[in-house]
Amino acid sequence: MAAISMRLPVVRKPVGPSGPRGGEKHLVAPGDTITTDTGYMRGHGTYVEDEKLIASVAGAVERVNKLVCVRALKTRYNGEVGDIVVGRITEVQQKRWKVETNSRLDSILLLSSMNLPGGELRRRSAEDELAMRDYLQEGDLISAEVQSIFSDGAVSLHTRSLKYGKLGQGVLVQVSPSLVKRQKTHFHDLPCGASVILGNNGFIWIYPTPEQKDEEAGGFTTNLEPVPLSDREVISRLRNCIVALVTQKMMLFDTSILYCYEASLPHQIKDILKPEVMEEIVLETQQRLLDLEG
Amino acid sequence: EDLRVDGRGCEDYRCAEVETDVVSNTSGSARVKLGHTDILVGVKAEMGTPKLEKPDEGYLEFFVDCSANATPEFEGRGGEELGSEIASTLYSVFSSESTVDLKSLCINPREHCWVLYIDVLLLECGGNLFDAISIAVKAALFNTRIPKVRVLEDEEGSKEIELSDDPYDCIRLNVDSVPCIVTLSKIGYRHVVDATLQEEACCLASLLISVTNKGTLTSIKKVGKGSLDPESIFEMMETGKRVGKSLHIALQKILDEEESLGTSRQKVGFLG
Numbered sequence: 001m002a003a004i005s006m007r008l009p010v011v012r013k014p015v016g017p018s019g020p021r022g023g024e025k026h027l028v029a030p031g032d033t034i035t036t037d038t039g040y041m042r043g044h045g046t047y048v049e050d051e052k053l054i055a056s057v058a059g060a061v062e063r064v065n066k067l068v069c070v071r072a073l074k075t076r077y078n079g080e081v082g083d084i085v086v087g088r089i090t091e092v093q094q095k096r097w098k099v100e101t102n103s104r105l106d107s108i109l110l111l112s113s114m115n116l117p118g119g120e121l122r123r124r125s126a127e128d129e130l131a132m133r134d135y136l137q138e139g140d141l142i143s144a145e146v147q148s149i150f151s152d153g154a155v156s157l158h159t160r161s162l163k164y165g166k167l168g169q170g171v172l173v174q175v176s177p178s179l180v181k182r183q184k185t186h187f188h189d190l191p192c193g194a195s196v197i198l199g200n201n202g203f204i205w206i207y208p209t210p211e212q213k214d215e216e217a218g219g220f221t222t223n224l225e226p227v228p229l230s231d232r233e234v235i236s237r238l239r240n241c242i243v244a245l246v247t248q249k250m251m252l253f254d255t256s257i258l259y260c261y262e263a264s265l266p267h268q269i270k271d272i273l274k275p276e277v278m279e280e281i282v283l284e285t286q287q288r289l290l291d292l293e294g
Numbered sequence: 295e296d297l298r299v300d301g302r303g304c305e306d307y308r309c310a311e312v313e314t315d316v317v318s319n320t321s322g323s324a325r326v327k328l329g330h331t332d333i334l335v336g337v338k339a340e341m342g343t344p345k346l347e348k349p350d351e352g353y354l355e356f357f358v359d360c361s362a363n364a365t366p367e368f369e370g371r372g373g374e375e376l377g378s379e380i381a382s383t384l385y386s387v388f389s390s391e392s393t394v395d396l397k398s399l400c401i402n403p404r405e406h407c408w409v410l411y412i413d414v415l416l417l418e419c420g421g422n423l424f425d426a427i428s429i430a431v432k433a434a435l436f437n438t439r440i441p442k443v444r445v446l447e448d449e450e451g452s453k454e455i456e457l458s459d460d461p462y463d464c465i466r467l468n469v470d471s472v473p474c475i476v477t478l479s480k481i482g483y484r485h486v487v488d489a490t491l492q493e494e495a496c497c498l499a500s501l502l503i504s505v506t507n508k509g510t511l512t513s514i515k516k517v518g519k520g521s522l523d524p525e526s527i528f529e530m531m532e533t534g535k536r537v538g539k540s541l542h543i544a545l546q547k548i549l550d551e552e553e554s555l556g557t558s559r560q561k562v563g564f565l566g
Contacts, residue, residue: 007310007311273309
């Protein structure tokens with residue numbers, strides 16, 4: 001039986017974080033004057049007009065001694081060394097792969113930064129170059145870490161650990177990079193039965209927890225067995241919870257996703273995306289997080 | 295196993311929001327938001343001469359504009375091909391005699407008739423365009439108010455058309471038989487209704503069928519570069535008829551609910 005729900009539109013405000021928490025943030029919109037004091041150096045996101053420092057992006061003002069810059073709230077991913085990213089291969093070039101990571105320029109994964117299967121350590125030869133397409137093709141998803149940043153801002157990735165590599169079956173959710181909280185680890189095994197990788201670039205990968213850890217594979221063999229229905233239900237529910245948190249502009253980290261999952265259990269999976277149910281579970285999540293802090 | 299990525303079953307639609315009378319200078323308008331897909335339809339009634347082969351009927355003209363805001367591919371003239379494809383689909387859907395009562399649009403046979411210019415604007419592309427457009431067109435036609443005209447005959451025989459002074463004196467169209475398009479996308483061995491952008495990227499072939507509220511089909515169209523087995527086409531048609539009937543019931547309920555709120559309804563519009 002088809003379930004079709006139509007409704008009349010209602011004005012809704014996001015119930016996410018509103019009001020100052022732990023210090024006022026000076027928020028500006030493009031065109032707002034930050035200061036009329038000429039003693040400051042202007043950083044990113046600002047420009048000078050008529051001796052006034054004016055913001056060019058919408059975000060929070062950051063002041064470091066004499067440098068004033070505006071950090072935008074909704075922006076493309078700006079790489080920092082040590083970040084975990086989830087990306088999609090767009091091109092296979094001579095000695096490297098181009099990876100799309102929701103940043104201004106495509107990221108680069110050099111052949112020398114990739115682990116060979118079996119964990120060998122040797123110089124990459126011409127045969128390795130010709131066999132590049134066997135490892136990673138266009139359209140594959142990988143998890144990697146940022147190794148360095150080029151002068152033009154492009155990010156160089158590496159997969160020099162067994163926990164990085166090609167991703168198998170799962171669900172990708174694309175969110176804004178500023179909503180992913182920086183934590184010690186971005187690979188989480190949630191107790192509900194699925195695992196999640198929170199990429200700093202806003203790509204979130206949800207996948208069924210593998211039963212045993214394959215250490216020899218190094219992340220190249222993909223498991224194409226059909227995923228059982230119970231796992232798929234958990235993954236769909238997590239995906240809807242993440243979408244709900246993002247719509248209400250809540251920060252994403254393992255605790256918030258877990259609390260949101262637990263708050264959504266009384267509802268059906270497809271109902272989570274209804275606006276009123278979304279508000280209800282996000283409010284409950286917010287409440288539990290505040291109780292945890294205070 | 296009836297489970298898609300967002301938890302819906304294969305025959306479930308996403309949550310839809312319908313609002314009519316959003317554009318004030320049209321005869322009728324509607325805005326439909328189906329997930330991330332946002333469609334605005336405006337209907338303008340103008341006087342014109344009937345077509346030669348149908349002298350006692352009015353007619354409908356469709357125009358689809360893919361706004362560049364919808365997706366980056368529509369930049370410049372990128373959206374023209376999709377726009378003309380959608381417009382030709384709408385023409386074929388409404389080509390059947392029974393969909394709209396065109397005889398009621400006639401003022402003077404062979405001389406004057408009402409022409410309904412239906413303009414569709416794609417504001418945001420989030421998958422499943424055809425369904426959302428057909429829902430919006432039906433809602434806009436339901437909302438259309440065509441002013442009543444009287445034909446006065448002079449002594450010499452020349453006819454004059456007089457528009458009534460009362461702005462609320464108008465005729466409404468009967469949209470009971472207006473069909474809605476149901477898109478069935480084939481993914482793997484199953485078919486789904488209301489595909490999102492990711493599901494559309496995975497589907498090789500889809501079937502567009504237009505269904506009236508009684509379950510009769512007015513047109514069928516296959517899109518996509520894959521092929522469809524004749525057996526699966528029959529299955530998809532049965533599913534489409536079933537889903538189409540429930541779609542009409544849900545849409546009519548919401549339109550009646552909106553109508554019953556009357557002039558005291560608070561319009562949300564675009565700045566909500």
